[in-house]
Amino acid sequence: DSGVTQTPKHLITATGQRVTLRCSPRSGDLSVYWYQQSLDQGLQFLIQYYNGEERAKGNILERFSAQQFPDLHSELNLSSLELGDSALYFCASSVASNGELFFGEGSRLTVL
Amino acid sequence: DQQVKQNSPSLSVQEGRISILNCDYTNSMFDYFLWYKKYPAEGPTFLISISSIKDKNEDGRFTVFLNKSAKHLSLHIVPSQPGDSAVYFCAAMSFGNEKLTFGTGTRLTIIP
Numbered sequence: 001d002s003g004v005t006q007t008p009k010h011l012i013t014a015t016g017q018r019v020t021l022r023c024s025p026r027s028g029d030l031s032v033y034w035y036q037q038s039l040d041q042g043l044q045f046l047i048q049y050y051n052g053e054e055r056a057k058g059n060i061l062e063r064f065s066a067q068q069f070p071d072l073h074s075e076l077n078l079s080s081l082e083l084g085d086s087a088l089y090f091c092a093s094s095v096a097s098n099g100e101l102f103f104g105e106g107s108r109l110t111v112l
Numbered sequence: 113d114q115q116v117k118q119n120s121p122s123l124s125v126q127e128g129r130i131s132i133l134n135c136d137y138t139n140s141m142f143d144y145f146l147w148y149k150k151y152p153a154e155g156p157t158f159l160i161s162i163s164s165i166k167d168k169n170e171d172g173r174f175t176v177f178l179n180k181s182a183k184h185l186s187l188h189i190v191p192s193q194p195g196d197s198a199v200y201f202c203a204a205m206s207f208g209n210e211k212l213t214f215g216t217g218t219r220l221t222i223i224p
Binding site for chain 1: 121144216
């Protein structure tokens with residue numbers, strides 16, 4: 001158990017819809033990262049928050065947005081969903097800047 | 113542009129023998145490299161890392177080798193055990209930039 005909690009574990013929705021994925025980081029970790037893993041792909045970095053502020057941005061689509069709340073939990077909002085958004089979305093947290101991340105179990109999104 | 117490449121999608125090794133997983137990178141700005149291990153239905157977990165100022169780092173059965181001139185790193189597992197069966201991801205970053213760039217992973221199967 002990494003200490004990072006993601007909900008929901010599975011989500012099935014239709015094209016055009018909007019979903020919210022939630023992440024609770026490990027106790028004490030100020031940084032939260034979101035990654036997307038599509039079929040047969042590596043983990044693609046989406047965005048990082050540090051103590052409520054956006055720290056780094058990757059190839060995150062404009063239809064996607066995220067935020068980190070004062071209690072340090074984070075939400076990833078995906079809107080106007082397309083079939084290609086079907087993927088495993090991972091949240092990770094860390095306390096140091098050395099790349100050693102603690103990942104949650106992921107949220108599997110299926111868009112039909 | 114795949115900056116971190118794992119060209120072998122899968123690898124099978126006999127229990128007790130050495131497993132060698134390979135990774136190549138193209139971005140010369142990367143100066144810190146990590147390996148993550150992932151079991152089904154779980155998030156990736158950090159395994160071992162190496163800084164670009166070193167060419168080898170060892171942790172128990174796991175050793176990572178870095179060849180900067182060839183932009184190549186490898187993970188050696190010896191002796192291989194059935195519990196090592198998992199997907200292994202290579203990742204790279206530049207110090208000061210906390211974004212990890214992942215490879216597509218290699219599925220290692222240890223044959224009893």
